[in-house]
Amino acid sequence: MLRSGTENGRRSWVLGLGLAITLLGAPAMAGPKAATKAAEKQEAFFGREELARQAKVHEEGCKKGDKGECFNSALAYAQGAGVTKDDARAAALYKKACDKGHLDACNNLGIAYAEGAGVQKDPKQALALFDKSCKAEDAKGCFNVGLAYNAGLGVDKDPVRAGASFEKACAKGHADGCFSLAIAHASGKGLEKNLEKSTALFSKACDAGHMTACNSLGVAYMAGHGVAKDPKRAVSLFEKTCAAELPGGCLNAGIAHRSGSGVAKSPERSREFIQKACDLGLEPACKVLQAAAKAP
Template sequence: MAVRAFLSICFMVGALVLVGMCPAAAADQPQQLKAACERGTPTACNVLGLLHMKGEGVKQDEVRAAAMFRKACDIGDPSSCSNLGVLHAEGVGVQQDDVQAAVFARRACDGGEARGCYNLGVMYAEGTGVQQDEVQAADFTRKACDIGNMKGCYNLAVMYASGFGGQQDEVQAADLYKAVCESGNARGCYNLAAMYATGTGIQQDDIRAADFYRKACDGGNARGCYNLGVMYAEGTGVPQDEFQAADFYRKACDGGSARGCSNLGSMYAAGNGIKQDDVRAATLYRKACDDGDAKGCINLGVIYQVGRGVKSDDTEALKHYGKACDLREQKGCSLYAKLKTGRR
């Protein structure tokens, strides 16, 4: 059972940000905020815009919110420019317009707002609202990271690891993943673990890999839980422990990992690290297969063919072998052909 590979770049436009006042306090004084905004205080306009977005202390009004953000942005508040860019990107309160989204993200970034730089990096990477340009994407992502935006640091690490927008530098990627992981980003912990596991950009160390997969898992990363389960099953970087393997496969499955469900099903089928239960195994194989795991489809086909945990049904077995084959798993194709033709 092999561990999963690296997670990819996280391309998504950032959310709205509230700067300078907690929401509860702001909602209690909308009239004061309105007066301050009318006097030209940009942070007051920004907060008032966010309250209109949420309908807290004022009537929910996305158009009014956009107007508040625009006023604050025009006065020179970069956070408001970032928020206005997000509204244009999503078509909320204003007409959807990726070009305008990029314009306001740039104004935010020029004003030192990290999320504006991050969003502009994403837009250059995808060619959304601007001409696609990997070098520019890397430059703005680096700016976001330098200002302290951890999503920007994560994306920059992925860029260094893959050579996206510049020279590949796995050592830099590992350093950035460390910083991102330390900030509590589970994806960063996962990729750092994968680098330790493979010795990519850092000295190979299975014990450290297990440690960071554990951090990723604790942070809700299902792939981290799956890989830690594999390591416990094989005794790699941790003492071999099938009970622990089953526990982490369950966490992975509950978190949406199809492979975690498939491996947990295999443990139920064999009674390894868990009480043997063919019916439970069948349920887990089905869940894995439904989520696109070819191994789960093969296992489900096998138990239908032999009638273990389910009623024997060659039609169902063929169906699941065929799905595994469609998922480009040769073993599924072979089993399908053998059952279809009656070969042994």
């Protein structure tokens, strides 16, 4: 995670500009732990017997040639929702749905190839599937193509092509695409460095519910990067993201309350926000609390 505003002794606001390879698919594709949690939530809501009944309905529908039901059945196997978790079976069903033109299935199959989930790891095949979805005007596919070019997944790193793919995804209203495009403009990596464009894109992504973009927008307002300084607006954004459990937003809110930037100084409120950031797993926030406890 990068930080900004450290020059000349200025405050370090936590800025969410890290681009990890978190490929975006339909539900259940955020990783094994997320898939397990999704299944647990579904079981708590529907009950085990109902999930098993739904899984059978999806499988029967798939056997009849319904691509949507093949996709739903794949999700069930990927999550272990109503059936025993089986990544290989999920991948086979994603392929069946993808071959019939189901773009979310193509994306999820691409992720399976990227991660080696149920199939042999094959980054080039992953990129081909993402590209197939993108060419069919699917925003998630375009976003995943951008991530692939940004990270060198199945292809040489190419920031220019990554930026173009993020731009295509953003134009279709994809919040992660807009956020990634904002990062590219902020850093000048693959695109013209333009803080005004970057800030506008952070705002667009924030309006679509992207909390890391909201936090980054708060940093822009606090530092005056690409927009007129507005500390009060910045604090509002930090507190919004903290309420959504974003640890960087909590830490930034705590820093603001401690220093009185855009809000009245309040050591108590500052500690509350920083404690929450620590509780959410942000190590720098924990270190701030430890340092404060040792201070005379």
